[in-house]
């Protein structure tokens with residue numbers, strides 16, 4: 001099977017759960033006392049996709065404001081960006097929209113954008129409606145899932161959706177499926193939070 005390396009970066013406010021999503025995906029573990037990321041951290045995981053192996057090279061950026069200027073180093077050259085917000089904090093959804101604007105202006109033209117509404121285990125204190133976020137994601141042709149790193153909900157599905165948006169190696173260079181180019185409906189059956 002052909003091995004493809006896919007650079008993926010995670011963006012979003014501090015505390016939304018970016019590192020926790022990566023830990024759940026790579027190590028299948030969750031640490032309620034995880035420390036904030038300093039600068040950025042890097043992990044990899046290889047998964048089969050159709051007749052290929054996708055090796056995700058994952059850059060988890062720090063959400064704290066003092067690290068904000070570092071982000072372009074990580075999203076430049078990325079195949080996909082996962083922008084994470086916390087469903088219990090409306091302001092983190094506003095920050096997400098700013099990241100989308102920045103990616104449009106300065107990111108790679110065909111970058112696959114995925115939006116993850118994390119902490120969906122905290123539905124009782126939700127501030128962002130799932131429909132509002134889904135409609136927004138559809139409007140920019142982004143992948144959308146609500147996730148819980150804590151309860152392992154939709155974490156693998158998030159990466160599967162990204163894999164699906166990557167043109168296969170023999171599909172030709174013109175078949176980009178970036179968020180500016182083409183709509184594609186989601187086929188993964190997601191667990192509901």
Ligand SMILES: Nc1nc2c(ncn2[C@@H]2O[C@H](COP(=O)(O)OP(=O)(O)OP(=O)(O)O)[C@@H](O)[C@H]2O)c(=O)[nH]1
Pocket residue numbers: 012013014015016017018019020021031032033034035036037038061062063064118119120121122147148149150151
């Ligand atoms: N209830 C709940 N808590 C979560 C979830 N994911 C992360 N957390 C908690 O949220 C806090 C922040 O998680 P992090 O993964 O460090 O968040 P981050 O976005 O990487 O933060 P920075 O590194 O500062 O950018 C931690 O206390 C986590 O345990 C989740 O799905 N559900």
